[in-house]
Amino acid sequence: MLAITIAILLRVIFVLAAKGDESSSAADESQNLRLDPIPSLFSLNTCQYLKNVSDIETLNRHQFEILEQCLYYYLAAEAQRKTQYFNAIHALAAFPPETIGLKGSRVRVLFQQITLQHFVMNEFLRELNINGYIIVFWDDNRLSWSEEQWKLKKLEINSVSHVWVPMLTAQTFDTALRNGDLMEIRRVSVNSNGTIRAIINFSLRTFCDDSDFKNFPNDVYKCCYQIEPHINQGGIQFIASGRPVFTDAKYFRDNGWYISGSTPTVQIMQDSQVPQFGFCLNLKRSAKSLDIELSLPNTVTSILFLLTPLLGQIHLQIFAKIFVLFLQFSTLQLFSALISPHLGSSASTPTILRFLEFATIINLLSISISITLWTCSKIRRNLPPWNWLIRTSELINKCICVFNSTDNCISLNENKVPARSNYQEDWTNAFIAIHGVAVFLLSFIFILGYLLLS
Structure with missing residues (x-):
């Protein structure tokens, strides 16, 4: 009886063990089925x-x-x-392209167009800061493909680190960061023939040459920029398209300046054989307010000086010229306030300031002559002047009587008996004639100087 019971228990244990093995194998099979890859679109090419x-x-x-x-x-x-x-990593961006069949050839970078978008001119420092972009092209045969195979004519590069690009900077690249120069390559695209097009945004600063300062306020600032390779300087060749500098009609504002650009050129530095791409900008003031503010005082004082002989009597002319001299010194103070901040290191003197100096000297000389002759005419004399002096003074006073007043003019139609009392009158007429000739000569010199300096 005991043996039968033991046999039944062993059979039950074997049956349970067999079922456990079957369930574990079924679980493993179901797990394997879940780990198998499910067919999807990602498994396709x-x-x-x-x-x-x-x-x-x-x-x-x-x-x-x-x-x-x-x-x-x-x-x-x-x-x-x-x-x-x-054993290069990312050779397409690490190595520059080479021309097929020409080992060690230079990469030809074409500067197609320079567009100016914004500029800031600091007249006191003679510093010009410009912002804009440059369109450049170069060829890379590693980026050429068959349009029939890929059905693409153009490939957009989303990051400049994916392809080789020329690293450019200003001429003095050692101080580029200190000077605030900035160049950034954007919008890189490739054609099927391997031609790469890129836009280089730039912010450049330079000091301008004001050698034309003598024509202030109509002087012209000449500001030049030089761009050269920053890396791989010996492996890049610059080419200029011959187009002038353009301005962006959407963003550009002249800010009171006439701006014109020269045609960009390429030159090779003799010492290092590094190519340089250079262009210049010429700036001239378009606002006429400063020109009027400086030229109007000179015009007024000049006209008043030329009209002083119409006053007739010498002492009235002296007072008028002294008043004109006061206006000229006031104008000089005005020029000092407006021009001095722009002088800087300029060796030349503005023409408008030189003319004011010339006009002041002529006026001062005229005042000195008028005072001297007016004083001489007041001296009492007991002897008559020379006969030729009397005749000459009568002729001058008759032809140019504008230099005399009606009180001083002698009527040439009156026949007076010569007497000692008439000696003083003859001397006065002689000095008036001499004064008239002197004023006429000074006025002629003044007008001639104006024509030469203007």
Whole structure:
């Protein structure tokens, strides 16, 4: 009886063990089924699928970007395969392109157009800060592909670190950061033939040459910029398109200046053989307020000086010229306040200031002559003047009687008996005639100086 009971228990244990093994194997099979990859679109060759599309216009934006990525990584893999012996990482961006069949050739960078968007002129420091962009082109045969195979004519590069780009900076690149110069490459795109187009945004600063300061306030500032490679200087060649500097009609404001640009040129430094791309900007004031403010006082004082002989009597002319001299010194103070801040290190003197100096000297000389002759005419004399002096003074006073007043003019039609009392009158008429000739000569010299200095 005991043996039968033991046999039944063992059989039950074996049955339970068999069922446990079956359940564990079933669980393992179900787990393995869950770990098997589920077929999906990601298991397909997406690049091959997109390459086989006959019309890329049917692709949505996401699919088009995937196609561009496929093309880029294909080109990057080809470039990496060609440079596998150098153990380079990302050869497409690390090494500059080379012309087919020409080892060690330079990369030809074409500056197609310079566009100016904004500028700030500091007249006191003679410093010009400009902002804008440059459109450049260069060829990279590693980025060429077949349009029939990839159905793409143009490839947009989303990051400049994905391809090789020329690193440019201002001429004195050692002090570029200190001077506030900035150049940034944006919007890089590649055509199927390997031509790369990029836009370089720049913010450059330079000191201007004001050698034309003698024409202030109509002087012209000449501001020049030089751009050169910052890295791989010996492997880059610059080419200028021959176009002048353009301005952006949307953002550019003249800020009271006439601005004109020279045609950019390329030159090679003789000592280091580094190419330099240079262009210049010429600035001239377009606002006439400063010109009027400086020229009007000179015009008024000049006209008043030329009209003083119409007053007739010498002492009245002296008072008028002294008043004009006061106006000239006041104008000099005005010029000192307006021009002195712009002098700086300029060696030349503005023409308008030189004319004021000339006019002041002529007026002072005229005052001295008038005072001297007026004093001489007041001296009592007992002897008559020379006969030729009397005749000459009568002729001058008759032809140019504007230099005399009616009180001083002698009527040439009156026949008076010569007497000692008439000697003084003859001397007075002689000095009046001499004064008239002197004033006429000074006025002529004044007008001639104005024509030469203007």
